[in-house]
Amino acid sequence: MADEIAVAEPTILDTFIELLPEIGKAAGETGLMMVICLTAAIIVGGALGILVFLTSQGQVLGRYRRFNLVANGFINVFRSFPFIILLVAVSPFTRHIVGTSIGPLAASVPLSLAAIFYFARLIEQTLRDVPRGVIEAAEAMGASPLQVVSQVLLVEARSGLILAVTITAVSFLSYSAVAGVVGGGGIGDLAIRYGYYRFQTDVMLITIVLLVILVQSIQFFGQWLARRVDKR
Amino acid sequence: MIRPVQTAHNTQNSAFPRMTTQTSDAPAIALRGVSKSFRTPDGQQVGVQPTHLDVAPGEIHGIIGFSGAGKSTLLRIANLLERPDAGQVIVHGQDLMTLSPAALRTARQRIGMIFQHFNLLHNRTVADNVAFPLRIAGADEARIAERVKTCLEFVGLSEKAGVYPAQLSGGQKQRVAIARALAPEPHVLLADEPTSALDPRTTQSLLEVLADVNRRLGVTILLVSHEMGVIRRLCHRVSVMEAGQIVERLTIANGRIPPDSQLAQWLRDFGDAEGDEAGTDDTEAAPQHLLSEAAHG
Ligand SMILES: Nc1ncnc2c1ncn2[C@@H]1O[C@H](COP(=O)(O)OP(=O)(O)OP(=O)(O)O)[C@@H](O)[C@H]1O
Ligand SMILES: [Mg+2]
Numbered sequence: 399m400a401d402e403i404a405v406a407e408p409t410i411l412d413t414f415i416e417l418l419p420e421i422g423k424a425a426g427e428t429g430l431m432m433v434i435c436l437t438a439a440i441i442v443g444g445a446l447g448i449l450v451f452l453t454s455q456g457q458v459l460g461r462y463r464r465f466n467l468v469a470n471g472f473i474n475v476f477r478s479f480p481f482i483i484l485l486v487a488v489s490p491f492t493r494h495i496v497g498t499s500i501g502p503l504a505a506s507v508p509l510s511l512a513a514i515f516y517f518a519r520l521i522e523q524t525l526r527d528v529p530r531g532v533i534e535a536a537e538a539m540g541a542s543p544l545q546v547v548s549q550v551l552l553v554e555a556r557s558g559l560i561l562a563v564t565i566t567a568v569s570f571l572s573y574s575a576v577a578g579v580v581g582g583g584g585i586g587d588l589a590i591r592y593g594y595y596r597f598q599t600d601v602m603l604i605t606i607v608l609l610v611i612l613v614q615s616i617q618f619f620g621q622w623l624a625r626r627v628d629k630r
Numbered sequence: 631m632i633r634p635v636q637t638a639h640n641t642q643n644s645a646f647p648r649m650t651t652q653t654s655d656a657p658a659i660a661l662r663g664v665s666k667s668f669r670t671p672d673g674q675q676v677g678v679q680p681t682h683l684d685v686a687p688g689e690i691h692g693i694i695g696f697s698g699a700g701k702s703t704l705l706r707i708a709n710l711l712e713r714p715d716a717g718q719v720i721v722h723g724q725d726l727m728t729l730s731p732a733a734l735r736t737a738r739q740r741i742g743m744i745f746q747h748f749n750l751l752h753n754r755t756v757a758d759n760v761a762f763p764l765r766i767a768g769a770d771e772a773r774i775a776e777r778v779k780t781c782l783e784f785v786g787l788s789e790k791a792g793v794y795p796a797q798l799s800g801g802q803k804q805r806v807a808i809a810r811a812l813a814p815e816p817h818v819l820l821a822d823e824p825t826s827a828l829d830p831r832t833t834q835s836l837l838e839v840l841a842d843v844n845r846r847l848g849v850t851i852l853l854v855s856h857e858m859g860v861i862r863r864l865c866h867r868v869s870v871m872e873a874g875q876i877v878e879r880l881t882i883a884n885g886r887i888p889p890d891s892q893l894a895q896w897l898r899d900f901g902d903a904e905g906d907e908a909g910t911d912d913t914e915a916a917p918q919h920l921l922s923e924a925a926h927g
Contacts, residue, residue: 529747529749531745531747531749532749532750532751532752534711534745534749535743535745535749535750536762536766537711537738538709538711538738538741538743538820539738539739539743539762539763539766539810539814540734540735540736540737540738540739540763540766540767541735541766542731542732542735545766549762549765549766550751553751553753553754554751554752554753556753627753628753629752629753629754629794629796630752630753630796
């Protein structure tokens with residue numbers, strides 16, 4: 399029986415084992431892109447989202463209306479670019495700071511840009527769920543705007559914030575596959591090179607299964623954590 | 631000016647050194663000619679017209695009036711949650727309007743506030759909620775632990791220290807809110823409809839807590855309510871508001887509203903059976919009428 403299998407067409411498992419080094423490399427590249435763009439999103443996008451929220455009407459820093467208008471405009475403009483266009487449009491900038499416009503590091507630049515504004519909007523929306531009265535109570539107790547952020551907003555909205563990170567991670571896993579098309583590397587690139595250009599359907603399948611597993615785990619873990627920290 | 635009711639029985643708790651209430655006649659809260667209007671899509675909306683209000687140290691002062699009369703706005707002016715367009719806001723001798731943002735924050739630490747909807751932090755335990763104003767003020771952990779313990783004992787919720795607010799009843803949440811307001815040892819407590827979300831029996835027990843806060847800790851209380859029962863049972867004096875102005879100031883002795891007052895007239899007009907029971911009834915029918923009346927202008 400074992401012999402029969404050995405002489406038959408290579409199974410999907412054989413392909414998988416054969417491609418393992420390639421897959422490992424691709425997964426590493428995807429991981430790199432994700433780490434860079436999520437870090438940028440959380441730090442820069444998070445700060446931007448918080449500022450936009452704080453400066454919106456009736457909030458703690460509502461008097462900085464002009465900042466709010468400008469930042470909102472920026473977010474909208476960047477969010478309305480189709481990702482593939484953004485990818486191409488920023489490539490001179492990418493080449494300037496990374497030195498090349500191909501490879502996972504280069505792909506991380508447009509990915510980060512898109513993720514920053516995507517995440518900023520998500521955060522701003524999430525913070526709206528914190529009741530105004532709770533923020534006001536903190537102000538009445540003498541909390542500074544910084545304390546309102548760190549002691550009230552981030553604490554009260556924490557499960558929403560975790561979900562926002564989860565959604566961003568899932569979205570940008572798929573965006574990073576798009577970045578693969580223009581030589582970004584990663585799992586998406588693998589799917590294109592073997593599965594699409596070489597008609598190796600089994601490679602295509604393997605990458606899809608991999609992505610599905612990844613998305614499922616991110617989603618599952620995110621939701622589990624969000625539920626765990628929610629005491630409301 | 632009418633002196634507040636003096637501490638009748640000295641149920642002094644050593645953990646709560648009685649605050650050194652000023653012996654002078656200087657008011658604990660003085661709003662001098664404060665006014666506030668709001669810009670809305672359909673024009674300028676008057677919140678409070680130029681108004682004076684003096685609250686003596688140790689007094690429980692009520693504000694009552696129709697919906698939209700400007701009660702909440704006036705109360706929120708007292709800690710500058712609402713910054714008035716004009717006038718002075720003096721709390722314990724300090725003109726809040728002249729303070730820098732940092733100095734205002736420090737002043738606010740001694741001005742407690744409680745709300746109709748409690749406004750607790752839901753992702754923090756009861757103990758952490760009570761600790762919140764102290765953490766903000768940068769108090770050390772030993773003091774925080776001591777104050778949390780004392781204040782939770784005061785409101786009778788020591789055994790709920792580790793629980794999250796979602797697991798508490800409305801009355802318990804408001805007790806936590808009171809403990810939180812008391813933690814930094816405030817001079818004054820501002821309360822906006824603190825019992826309006828609660829049933830009559832819970833209201834009664836909360837009023838006892840508030841009376842205790844005033845009697846045992848010497849905290850001056852400025853309280854907004856549209857429930858006549860609350861005003862009668864708790865307040866020493868009451869200001870009646872209408873259309874952004876205080877139209878009447880009354881002294882409530884033994885829960886009685888002076889019968890020749892505008893307020894007593896309103897109560898007769900809008901169905902309250904009159905306050906002869908001296909605050910034991912819970913007929914809140916009158917305020918309901920007051921509310922619907924105001925809605926029609
Ligand atoms: N932030 C605001 N923006 C616009 N108008 C406001 C604002 N706050 C209050 N007002 C207006 O000011 C007036 C007084 O409102 P306020 O909330 O002080 O009334 P209130 O006496 O507390 O009423 P209620 O018993 O319903 O709580 C109302 O006409 C209200 O519409
Ligand atoms: Mg009100």
